[in-house]
Amino acid sequence: MALLRSVVVGCGSYLPRQVVTNADLETRVETSDEWIVQRTGIRQRHIAGPDETTSVLGAQAAKAALDRAGLSGADIDLVICATSTPDHTFPSTATQIQAMLGIETGFAFDLQAVCAGFVFAVATADRYLATGAAKRALVVGAETFSRIVDWEDRTTCVLFGDGAGAVVLEAREGDGTTADRGVLASCLRSDGRHRAKLYVDGGPGSTGTTGKLRMEGKEVFRFAVGSVTDVIEETFRASGTTAEDLSWFVPHQANRRIIEASADKLGIAREKVVLTVDRHGNTSAASIPLALDAACRDGRIREGDLVMIEAIGGGFTWGAALIRW
Numbered sequence: 001m002a003l004l005r006s007v008v009v010g011c012g013s014y015l016p017r018q019v020v021t022n023a024d025l026e027t028r029v030e031t032s033d034e035w036i037v038q039r040t041g042i043r044q045r046h047i048a049g050p051d052e053t054t055s056v057l058g059a060q061a062a063k064a065a066l067d068r069a070g071l072s073g074a075d076i077d078l079v080i081c082a083t084s085t086p087d088h089t090f091p092s093t094a095t096q097i098q099a100m101l102g103i104e105t106g107f108a109f110d111l112q113a114v115c116a117g118f119v120f121a122v123a124t125a126d127r128y129l130a131t132g133a134a135k136r137a138l139v140v141g142a143e144t145f146s147r148i149v150d151w152e153d154r155t156t157c158v159l160f161g162d163g164a165g166a167v168v169l170e171a172r173e174g175d176g177t178t179a180d181r182g183v184l185a186s187c188l189r190s191d192g193r194h195r196a197k198l199y200v201d202g203g204p205g206s207t208g209t210t211g212k213l214r215m216e217g218k219e220v221f222r223f224a225v226g227s228v229t230d231v232i233e234e235t236f237r238a239s240g241t242t243a244e245d246l247s248w249f250v251p252h253q254a255n256r257r258i259i260e261a262s263a264d265k266l267g268i269a270r271e272k273v274v275l276t277v278d279r280h281g282n283t284s285a286a287s288i289p290l291a292l293d294a295a296c297r298d299g300r301i302r303e304g305d306l307v308m309i310e311a312i313g314g315g316f317t318w319g320a321a322l323i324r325w
């Protein structure tokens with residue numbers, strides 16, 4: 001049966017200029033390169049300078065994705081920016097990116113699902129494209145978590161980094177089979193009862209301040225390995241594919257141990273796992289498009305490959321999407 005699929009026609013990313021290594025952090029808090037590498041797999045992260053706001057990072061990534069697709073801003077009629085670190089409370093970062101790219105048609109909005117934001121944004125854009133409500137969507141994940149991290153708290157500040165990634169999705173007719181290019185299936189979940197395990201202790205409607213990130217790391221770890229596999233299995237089921245059909249597994253990059261435990265549980269071979277957490281740290285909603293772009297640029301992900309993206313974030317929110325590249 002013919003239907004509209006959301007096909008990835010371009011991918012791009014952008015990282016701030018400044019690199020902060022684990023050794024640099026040893027001078028700020030009581031920590032060690034050995035502890036950070038052993039517990040998380042992180043070796044370095046990029047940190048935004050004062051002029052590198054979330055919209056600036058996002059616009060650079062979006063421009064790279066458009067260039068890769070051979071398109072310009074005039075070809076886009078939907079911009080979704082997944083972020084928890086917007087430049088301002090409002091207007092949305094998506095509208096700022098829209099303006100920076102000279103996009104004057106269609107509509108733009110931010111989507112907030114913390115680290116799961118990019119998966120939620122891809123699934124949301126897919127619905128607009130599949131119904132014909134938009135033709136080409138720019139889906140951006142952009143974050144400056146360095147601005148909301150408590151730099152005195154060694155249990156969290158070593159984990160996060162800044163950056164942005166983007167994909168251009170284009171509505172194209174498919175046959176309705178798993179051979180189609182595009183988003184084949186997605187599955188989203190959330191459960192607000194877990195708020196206290198990962199949250200920011202401020203906001204415009206409560207304290208009137210931005211607040212700082214707080215986390216019960218062990219609890220998040222346990223939930224991440226336990227639940228993210230459910231949405232992945234459901235996505236496989238919904239699409240009629242299995243872990244064996246997968247070309248690449250591109251998970252949210254928070255912790256190497258979480259990623260490898262999830263892959264093992266799902267029977268996904270380690271060589272199919274794309275890992276960038278060592279170089280980027282946890283960049284929240286930006287981590288998946290950053291990893292996708294890295295794997296596209298080094299020639300791993302190619303047209304026709306079957307790619308599973310998945311993430312979990314504060315809330316909790318979690319989800320997965322299967323894409324025929």
Ligand SMILES: CC(C)(COP(=O)(O)OP(=O)(O)OC[C@H]1O[C@@H](n2cnc3c(N)ncnc32)[C@H](O)[C@@H]1OP(=O)(O)O)[C@@H](O)C(=O)NCCC(=O)NCCS
Nearest residue numbers: 031032035039115154155158217218220221254255312313
């Ligand atoms: C945060 C995380 C790396 C901590 O690893 P862990 O093995 O659970 O470590 P613990 O929290 O049990 O801490 C172990 C010890 O290391 C210490 N420690 C914590 N941070 C440290 C740091 N940066 N450097 C050195 N020691 C540190 C703790 O104080 C604790 O010391 P104690 O045993 O004397 O009390 C891990 O829990 C994790 O990755 N959780 C998930 C986080 C995540 O992915 N969040 C984002 C989701 S989107």
